[in-house]
Amino acid sequence: MKSLLGNRGKTLWLSAFLLALFGLFLFVALRSGPLAPVPVTSVQVERIELAPALTGIGLVEARYVHKIGSVAAGRLKSVLVQPGDTVKAGQLLGEVDPVDFDERLRAQDAAIKRAQANVLGAQAQVREAEARAGFASAQAKRYSELGKSRMVSAESVESKRQEQRMAAASVSAAHAGLEATQQELAGLRADRLGQKQLRDSLQLIAPVDGVVIRREADPGTTVVAGQSVLEVVDPASLWLNVRFDQKRAQGLRAGLAAQISLRSQPEAPFAGRVARVESYADAVTEELLAKVSLIPLPTILPAIGEIAEVNVVLNTLPTAPAIPNAAVRRVDGMLGVWLLEDGDLRFMPVKLGAVDLKGRVQVLEGLRGGESIILYSRKSLSANSRIDVIDEIQGARQ
Numbered sequence: 523m524k525s526l527l528g529n530r531g532k533t534l535w536l537s538a539f540l541l542a543l544f545g546l547f548l549f550v551a552l553r554s555g556p557l558a559p560v561p562v563t564s565v566q567v568e569r570i571e572l573a574p575a576l577t578g579i580g581l582v583e584a585r586y587v588h589k590i591g592s593v594a595a596g597r598l599k600s601v602l603v604q605p606g607d608t609v610k611a612g613q614l615l616g617e618v619d620p621v622d623f624d625e626r627l628r629a630q631d632a633a634i635k636r637a638q639a640n641v642l643g644a645q646a647q648v649r650e651a652e653a654r655a656g657f658a659s660a661q662a663k664r665y666s667e668l669g670k671s672r673m674v675s676a677e678s679v680e681s682k683r684q685e686q687r688m689a690a691a692s693v694s695a696a697h698a699g700l701e702a703t704q705q706e707l708a709g710l711r712a713d714r715l716g717q718k719q720l721r722d723s724l725q726l727i728a729p730v731d732g733v734v735i736r737r738e739a740d741p742g743t744t745v746v747a748g749q750s751v752l753e754v755v756d757p758a759s760l761w762l763n764v765r766f767d768q769k770r771a772q773g774l775r776a777g778l779a780a781q782i783s784l785r786s787q788p789e790a791p792f793a794g795r796v797a798r799v800e801s802y803a804d805a806v807t808e809e810l811l812a813k814v815s816l817i818p819l820p821t822i823l824p825a826i827g828e829i830a831e832v833n834v835v836l837n838t839l840p841t842a843p844a845i846p847n848a849a850v851r852r853v854d855g856m857l858g859v860w861l862l863e864d865g866d867l868r869f870m871p872v873k874l875g876a877v878d879l880k881g882r883v884q885v886l887e888g889l890r891g892g893e894s895i896i897l898y899s900r901k902s903l904s905a906n907s908r909i910d911v912i913d914e915i916q917g918a919r920q
Contacts, residue, residue, distance in 0.1 A: 558908075559907075559908040559909050559910040560899055560900055560901055560903060560907050560908065560909050560910065561899070561900045561909075561910050561912050561915055562896050562897075562898065562899040562900070562903075562909045562910065562911055562912070562915075563896070563897045563898045563899075563911070563912060563913065563914060563915055564862050564894050564895065564896055564897060564911055565845070565846060565849065565894070565895060565897040566892065566893070566894055566895075567843050567844070567845055567885070567889050567890075567891050567892060567893045567894075567895060568843070568844055568845075568891065569841050569842065569843055569844070569891035569892075570841065570842075570844050570882075571838050571839065571840065571841050572838070572839045572842065572844050572875075572876060572878050572882060572884045573835050573836065573837075573838045573839070573878050573879075574773075574835075574836045574839060574875075574876030574877060574878055574884070575833050575834065575835050575836065575876075575877060575878050575879040576766055576767075576770055576771060576773075576774060576833070576834045576836060577766075577831065577832070577833050577834075578764040578765050578766040578767070578809075578812070578831075578832050578834070579764070579765055579829065579830075579831060579832070580762035580763055580764030580765065580782075580814060580829070580830050580831075580832050581762065581763050581827055581828070581829060581830075582760060582761075582762055582784075582824045582825065582826055582827060582828045582830060583760070583761060583762065583763050583826065583827075584735075584755035584756070584759050584760055584761075584826060585756075585759035585760070585761055586730075586755065586756055586759045587735075587753055587754075587755050588728075588729050588730060588732070588753065588754045588755065588756075589750035589752075589753050590615065590726050590727075590728070590729070590750065590751060590752045590753070590754060591726070591745065591748060591749050591750045591751045591752075592618045592723050592724050592726070592745060592747065592748075592749075592751075593720065593723045593747055593748065594618070594720055594723060594724065594747055595744070595745065595746050595747050596618040596619055596620075596621065596724065596744070596745065597618065597619045597742065597743070597744050597745075598616065598617075598618055598619070598739055598740065598741050598742060598743045598744075598745060598751065599616075599617045599618060599619040599620075599741060600616050600617050600741050601615070601616040601726075601737060601739070601740060601741055601751065601752070602614065602615055602616055603615050603616070603734050603737070603752065604734065604737060605734050605735055605736055605737055606733065606734065606735075607733070607734045608731075608732075608733055608734075609728040609731070609732060609733070609734060609754060610728060610731050611728055611729060611730050611731050612727060612728065613727070613728045614725060614726070614727060615726040615727065615728055615734075615752055615754075616725075616726040616751060616752065617724055617725050617726060618724040618725075618726075618745065619724075620721060620724050623717065623720070623721040623724070624721070626717060627714065627717055627718060627721060630710060630713060630714040630717060631714070633710050634707065634710045634711060634714060637703065637706050637707035637710050638707060640703040640706070640707075641700065641703045641704055641707055643703075644696070644699045644700035644702075644703045644704075645700055647696045647699060647700070648693070648696040648697055648699075648700050650696070651689070651692040651693040651695070651696040652693050652696075654689045654692060655686070655689035655690050655692065655693045657689075658682070658685045658686040658688070658689035658690075659686050659689070659690075661682045661685065661686070662679075662682040662683045662685065662686040664682075665678055665679045665682040665683075666679055666682075666683075726751060726752060728754055729754070730754065730756050731756065732754040732755050732756045732757065733754065733755060733757055733823065734752055734753070734754055735753050735754070735755050735826050736750075736752065736753035737751070737752055738750055738751055738752070738753075739751045755826070757819060757823055758819065760815075760816055760819065760823065760824070761797055761813050761814060761815045761816065762782065762794070762813070762814045762815075762816075762830055762832060763811065763813060764811070764812050764813070764814050764832045765804065765807065765809040765810070765811060766809060766810045766811075766812060766834075767808070767809060767810075768803060768808050768809060768810050769808075770876070771810040773836040773837055774796070774799055774810065774812060774834065774836065775796065775799060776796050776797060776798050776799060777795065777796060778795070778796045778834050778835065778836065779793070779794070779795060779834070779835055780793070780794035780795060780796060780814050780832055780833065780834045780835075781793065781794070781832070781833045781834075781835075781879070782794045782814065782816065782830050782831075782832050783830060783831045783832075783833075784824050784828055784829075784830045785828055785829045785830060785831075786824070786825075786828060787824075788831075792816055792820055793816075793817055793818075794814045794815055794816050794817055794832070795814065795815050795817050796812055796813070796814055796815075796834060797812075797813040797814060797815045798812065798813050799811075799812045800812060800813070814832055814834075833879055835878075835879065836876070839875075839876060839884060842875075842884050842885065842886070843884070843885040843889045843890060843891045844882045844883065844884050844885065845859060845882065845883060845885055845889070845895060846881055846882055846883075846897060847877060847881045847882065847883045848881065848897060848898065849895050849896065849897045850872070850874065850883065851869075851903075853869050856871045857871065857872060857874060858870050858871040858872050858888065859872060859888075859889070859895040859896070860895060860896040860899075860903055861893055861894070861895055862894040862895060862896060862909075862911070863894075865909075867896070867903060867904075867905055867907060867909065868905065869905065870888050870889065870895075871888055872885050872886075872887060872888030872889060873885070873886040873887035873888060874886065896909075898915045899915075900915060
C-alpha cells in the first residue's frame with residue numbers, strides 16, 4: 523500500500539513538473555520564439571503637398587578648358603607650373619626653344635630698314651620728277667605763247683611739248699617705283715609680324731585667370747604644332763554634367779535648385795542650380811542630360827571628372843496622401859503597405875508617384891490619408907502575423 527502511494531506521488535510530482543516545463547516553454551515561445559509577436563512601428567498616412575526630388579549621377583566638368591601649346595613644332599625649353607597651380611591671365615607658363623627665330627627676326631629688321639631707305643629714295647625721285655615736270659610744263663606753256671607771236675619756231679614749241687610729256691612720264695615712273703618700294707616694305711613688315719607672332723606663340727601664356735589641371739609634357743620633350751602642353755580652366759566655369767532617368771524627369775528645367783554631394787565629400791553637400799537641360803537624350807541608357815552649376819563655388823574646388831550625386835527639387839505637387847518609402851513592401855509581386863486595423867494586419871496594394879528628398883513617396887491610388895500603416899518590422903509579415911507595436915526598433919533607420 524505504501525509502495526502504491528509512493529508511486530502515485532512520484533507520478534503526480536513528475537506530471538506537475540512536466541506541466542510547468544511545458545508552460546515555461548509555451549511562455550518563451552509566445553514571447554521570444556517563433557510564435558512570439560513581431561515587433562513593429564507604425565506611422566499615420568499624411569496628406570501633404572509633396573515637393574518631388576529627382577536624383578542623378580554627374581561628373582564635374584569645366585565649361586571652358588583652355589589647351590595651351592605652340593603653333594610651331596619644337597623642343598620644350600621650360601614648363602613653369604604644375605597641376606593645381608593658380609595662374610593669372612598673361613602669366614608665362616612655359617616656353618618652346620626658339621632655336622633661330624631671334625636671328626631671323628633681326629635679319630628681317632635689317633631688311634625692313636633697307637626697304638625704308640629705298641622708300642625714302644623713291645620719294646626723293648618722285649619729288650625730283652615732279653619738279654622737272656613742273657619746269658617742263660611752264661616751258662611748254664611759255665613757248666606756246668611765243669609761237670603764237672611767231673617769236674620762236676614751231677619746231678621749238680613742239681620740242682618743249684615733247685619735253686613736257688617726257689617729264690610727265692618720268693613722274694609716273696617715279697610714282698610706280700615709290701609704290702613698289704612701299705609694297706616691298708609692307709610685305710617685309712607683314713612677314714616680320716607673322717614671324718614675331720610665331721615666335722611669341724613659343725611662349726606658353728595663360729589666357730585667363732584659372733587653375734592648371736593637366737601637364738602633358740616636360741622640358742626636353744619635342745612637341746608638334748598644335749599639341750597641348752598644359753590645360754587651364756576657369757574655376758567659375760565648373761559645373762556638372764548630370765544624367766537623370768527619363769521616366770522621372772518630367773518638370774526638370776533650368777533654374778531649379780539642386781543639392782550636390784561630391785564623392786570625396788559626401789557629408790558636406792553643396793548648393794547648385796540647373797543651368798540648362800540638353801535638347802537631346804541618351805537613347806541607350808534612357809537618360810536625360812542636364813548641366814548643374816555650383817552656386818557658390820566651394821572653397822576647395824572638386825577635381826575634374828569627380829563623380830557626384832545630384833538631387834533636384836521639382837515643383838510642388840497638389841495635396842495627396844504620402845508615406846515614408848520605408849513602409850512600402852512587395853507581396854506576391856505587388857507593391858503595397860500593411861494596414862493596421864484594430865490590431866489586425868491587411869495588405870493594401872498602392873500605386874506610387876514621386877519621391878521627395880526626405881524619402882516620402884506620393885500615393886496615387888490605394889490610400890486616402892489618416893490610415894495607420896506598418897513602417898518597420900523586425901521580420902517579414904503576413905496577414906496572420908501577431909504584432910507588437912512599439913515606439914522604436916533598434917537598428918531601424920528612423
